[in-house]
Amino acid sequence: MDTKQIFGLNFLDVSLDKAASIVAQNAAHGRRQQVYFVNAHCINVAARDREYRDILKGSPSLFADGVGMSIASGLFGSKLQNNVNGTDLFPLVCDEAVSRGISIGLLGAEPGVADKCAAEMRARVPGLDIRITEHGFLKEEEERKAISRINDSGIGILFVAKGVPAQERWVNDNFDLLKVPVIAAVGALFDFYSGNVKRAPQFLRTLRLEWFYRLLGEPRRLFKRYVLGNPKFLLRAIWFRISRQESI
Numbered sequence: 001m002d003t004k005q006i007f008g009l010n011f012l013d014v015s016l017d018k019a020a021s022i023v024a025q026n027a028a029h030g031r032r033q034q035v036y037f038v039n040a041h042c043i044n045v046a047a048r049d050r051e052y053r054d055i056l057k058g059s060p061s062l063f064a065d066g067v068g069m070s071i072a073s074g075l076f077g078s079k080l081q082n083n084v085n086g087t088d089l090f091p092l093v094c095d096e097a098v099s100r101g102i103s104i105g106l107l108g109a110e111p112g113v114a115d116k117c118a119a120e121m122r123a124r125v126p127g128l129d130i131r132i133t134e135h136g137f138l139k140e141e142e143e144r145k146a147i148s149r150i151n152d153s154g155i156g157i158l159f160v161a162k163g164v165p166a167q168e169r170w171v172n173d174n175f176d177l178l179k180v181p182v183i184a185a186v187g188a189l190f191d192f193y194s195g196n197v198k199r200a201p202q203f204l205r206t207l208r209l210e211w212f213y214r215l216l217g218e219p220r221r222l223f224k225r226y227v228l229g230n231p232k233f234l235l236r237a238i239w240f241r242i243s244r245q246e247s248i
Helices: 016-028 040-048 050-057 067-075 086-100 113-124 140-153 166-174 189-194 202-206 210-217 219-243
Strands: 003-006 009-012 033-038 062-064 104-108 130-134 157-161 182-185
Touching: 003 067, 016 033, 016 086, 016 157, 016 182, 033 040, 033 050, 033 166, 040 050, 040 067, 040 219, 050 166, 062 067, 067 219, 086 104, 086 113, 086 157, 086 189, 104 113, 104 140, 113 130, 113 189, 130 140, 157 166, 157 189, 166 182, 202 210, 210 219
Parallel strands: 009 062, 033 062, 033 182, 104 130, 104 157, 157 182
Antiparallel strands: 003 009
16 A cells, blocks of 8 residues: 655555545454545644644554645655545545445534534445434533444444544543544534535636635635735745754
8 A cells, every 4th residue: 555654654545435434444354544635734733732643643544635735745755645624525435335234323513413414424325324414513411422322322433523623632532432443523514405505616626726725715814824824834835844853
């Protein structure tokens, strides 16, 4: 399997179809896996958040997401051939889940969003078995009960949408408590598939400009992430290359 090292992190450089197959195979065979998607914003967060950075360093299942990571990989001499983001991967994993008889669960986002996402995906993917949905704002006692419900459900894949880096921390902290083979941290995915947030048109996604579309839609919330964060990321990549650092 092709892997690339970027910022000292190891990425699986595979197609979306192959990534979906890997996730589904692990779930079907009970092989435990934490799945994380890393984009330019994630690298900026990791540079200042040691706990999050250590979680990424310890994961063998990182996927590079977005044009920024592609540019950085070229600077490091190991050009990525694939862009694997959770939003595009999700329906492919759902298809694989149906064909392999795997049930899934959704945890995260505002109350009601996971339910709407589940209803949409059941309509899109006939036979999809979504056994459990939980929102992402549970109190401590509610969360313990939710984990118990998840374990009792017998699902093979759990998608967690809490935003970076909260979702990665949650997955890492609760991994040993959960009896789910594969757990994936997926950011705003539920918002997209519930219809709460509209995705960029396909031509912008093809041009790798989905970030720009999101910025136009939520300029106040995303100004710091994209307008300030993207140049900071590129400067970080250039400095990383020039200084020959081994790890972010």
